[in-house]
Amino acid sequence: MPVVARFEVGYTQFLDQGGEIVQPLPDFAREPGNLIPLYRNMVLTRTYDARAVALQRTGQLGTFASSLGQEAVGTAVGAAMRPEDVLFPTYRESGAQLMRGVTMAEMLRYWSGDEAGSDFAGPREDFPVCVTIAAHCCHAVGVARAFQIRRQPRVAVCAFGDGATSKGDFYEAINLAGVWKLPVVLVCVNNQWAISVPRSQQTAAETLAQKAFAAGFEGIQVDGNDVIAMREMMEISLEKARAGGGPTLLEALTYRLTDHTTADDARRYRSEKDVSEHWPMEPVSRLRTHLTKQGAWSKQDEEKLILECAERVQAAVQEYVQKPAPAPEELFSHLYAKLPESLAPQRDEALRFAEERRKGSGSHG
Numbered sequence: 001m002p003v004v005a006r007f008e009v010g011y012t013q014f015l016d017q018g019g020e021i022v023q024p025l026p027d028f029a030r031e032p033g034n035l036i037p038l039y040r041n042m043v044l045t046r047t048y049d050a051r052a053v054a055l056q057r058t059g060q061l062g063t064f065a066s067s068l069g070q071e072a073v074g075t076a077v078g079a080a081m082r083p084e085d086v087l088f089p090t091y092r093e094s095g096a097q098l099m100r101g102v103t104m105a106e107m108l109r110y111w112s113g114d115e116a117g118s119d120f121a122g123p124r125e126d127f128p129v130c131v132t133i134a135a136h137c138c139h140a141v142g143v144a145r146a147f148q149i150r151r152q153p154r155v156a157v158c159a160f161g162d163g164a165t166s167k168g169d170f171y172e173a174i175n176l177a178g179v180w181k182l183p184v185v186l187v188c189v190n191n192q193w194a195i196s197v198p199r200s201q202q203t204a205a206e207t208l209a210q211k212a213f214a215a216g217f218e219g220i221q222v223d224g225n226d227v228i229a230m231r232e233m234m235e236i237s238l239e240k241a242r243a244g245g246g247p248t249l250l251e252a253l254t255y256r257l258t259d260h261t262t263a264d265d266a267r268r269y270r271s272e273k274d275v276s277e278h279w280p281m282e283p284v285s286r287l288r289t290h291l292t293k294q295g296a297w298s299k300q301d302e303e304k305l306i307l308e309c310a311e312r313v314q315a316a317v318q319e320y321v322q323k324p325a326p327a328p329e330e331l332f333s334h335l336y337a338k339l340p341e342s343l344a345p346q347r348d349e350a351l352r353f354a355e356e357r358r359k360g361s362g363s364h365g
């Protein structure tokens, strides 16, 4: 039978799990000084993350989704983007949001249930966290189309999980992105799990990157725990998109080292062994090993950074806890210019409920 088409999925890695260089480094990474901001952001992300979980455990924050083990992906995404590009994050992209200039106090506010936390002072046009799996793939493609129509050299960057690639929204989005050759970079953060569903049970496809070929553009696998590889592939994909070359799907291979969220207990569906086998591949110590070998990072640098991150997180927590909680009616304030009549009784009930709680009558338990 004659072959009518052939597709290949490439894989990129520069640093292996032991921090050894496996192929010549890209230009930016030859100067270790360029890697230090990435390392700092990864450590800050991890420090913030641990503190957010602690806040949730002590009743000071709503449900929180940790990015433990995935810090390199978000950091590289945020570092490679230009300020005028637009990020479409999920709930697990703190690293990217921090790199983009979203503040930790804003992120904590969001996780406390206050949508005002998504009204970023920094990257004004970045989208809020999308919890609805894969829905923001459509939003990103729509925004990329707007950039194209306006002839703006900007790129929409959408990060989503492995599980999201099983959703219709994802397929619809990549289909149009391919047809219209849109300036969008799709970053699939393959952390091997969609809550309790392992990657092997999500799809029979050998890779997630290959899904791009069905939509007419390239999909590439990247070691998502190698921040150099992630940063480099992001850069290449962003420049391609900016130059009119259309979309790219990057499948970032990583691993979720902790529970899905603070509302989950992963011990119920995966073994401690599975998790411990992935710890040696985690991204923070990998980059630290590399920097140390290059003579660009010392024990003193590390101690100083840990202290600095702890102080920055503490300041953000202070700012967050000091902000008064929003008034209950604000739940209804921002979605509609004029509240539909059908919602008015719900607002009134919320106000009654809040009033009862204030008085301590506790009739709602």
Ligand SMILES: Cc1ncc(C[n+]2csc(CCOP(=O)(O)OP(=O)(O)O)c2C)c(N)n1
Residues within 6 Å of the ligand: 090, 092, 131, 132, 133, 134, 160, 161, 162, 163, 164, 165, 191, 193, 194, 195, 256, 260
């Ligand atoms: C449309 C939709 N369906 C179901 C859910 C419930 N849900 C929340 S997270 C999640 C799993 C997502 O897995 P993945 O895309 O791999 O992202 P990860 O959580 O691993 O980062 C599901 C099914 C949801 N938020 N949205």
Ligand SMILES: [Mg+2]
Residues within 6 Å of the ligand: 161, 162, 163, 189, 190, 191, 192, 193, 194, 195
């Ligand atoms: Mg996942």
